[in-house]
Amino acid sequence: MTTTINTPHHFDTLSFGAPLPQGWDMARRLRHQGFCLASAEELTAHAIIAVESCQAAVRLWDDLPADQYLKDGGHYRSRRHGSFIQTLSPLTNQPALTEVPYRPHWQPTAYNALHGGMLRHFEALTPALCQLACWNPLLTGLGQLFAQIKPTQQWFIEAHQFRIDTQGGVGRPTP
Template identity: 45%
Template sequence: MTATFAPPYTAPDDLLPTLRAQGFAVLDAAGVRAWLGLTAEALRALEPAWDDLPPDEYLRDGGRYRRRRHGCYRVEGEAVLPVPHRAHYQPVEYNALHGGMRRWFAPLTPALTGQPAWPRLLAAVAAVAGALRGPQPWFLEAHPFRIDTTGGIGRPTPEGAHRDGVDVVAVFLVARHAIKGGESRVFEADGPRGQRFTLTEPWSLLLLDDARVIHETTPIQPLREGEPGWRDTLVLTVRGGGFLGDDGA
């Protein structure tokens, strides 16, 4: 039996001090609700969108285990402004497996973006970037993912331990169903220290200062033979100065 390690949860009031001290912070679901000022019902209303994610057609490892959509926003304070649908781009130095190409994923749907909780989520994560780097317009990319156990294994981060080339990364665990694995690992970008833990609670959160840490999630496998399993997440990345690929980065 595989051992799991409990997440190092912090209180919402300690979110920014913890993030500044160690480069990452973890909130449980109650902490996320308190931080966002949202009810559990408001967050659950987002979840049906994960049943409508098309396959990722760009996986270079030949896998069929990932489904996703993609959307982009400019955030200024509480103003969350969608931008025209665009490709997702990462340089090869941040994603050795899929970097260097413009990937056109299916856009987000109104079933997700029309929920009242949606702009609040985006504005709150952008505000963290503002607290760390100073007020400015923020360029946010939203990625709802489903990793499933098609073929017996699913890889949340097939590129391995990495940075995303942004200022802040937020990883919300939306759901886990009939799986084992999926351990989060966070390491200092320029030092020896790291932590490992498994997010299991729906709407718990791992928040990362991308300049200071690298991260990965271990593969998932079915909990019971013959029963499909999956892991749903919402990944938000926030960057100052423009989207990756627009400024030569």
């Protein structure tokens, strides 16, 4: 039996190779849909960096510790975690990004029924990742994008570096 999900023609679909709404920039898609799929080229153009500058990050996914907090007993996810404050100044139009001291990750069970409701102490993001030339522009570019939807002077950012292994069957994405 095949199940078909009908979505409005202007929605991004959650499959690889799906066409993006023609003529809609990221902010418009995000505002209209509540989410936005973006190609690497579109995301890096928004952050004003070259796609190639992100290639140095690829090797850093080979050194992610196992997620020790999977209540379903799985061994399919590896990750690191870090927290940042982004300050957006209307005077200079230059966002400032500051890494804050490490803190554990927490989500309420209402948001994450399986893994929420507990402090999770993941290994910190490495300096090798946070010092890449693409890192600050990517985070601050996204913060500026989100500020177009919800104007603010400051964002608290939790950054997660994930790897989900699907070799043993179905992958289980994060919420």
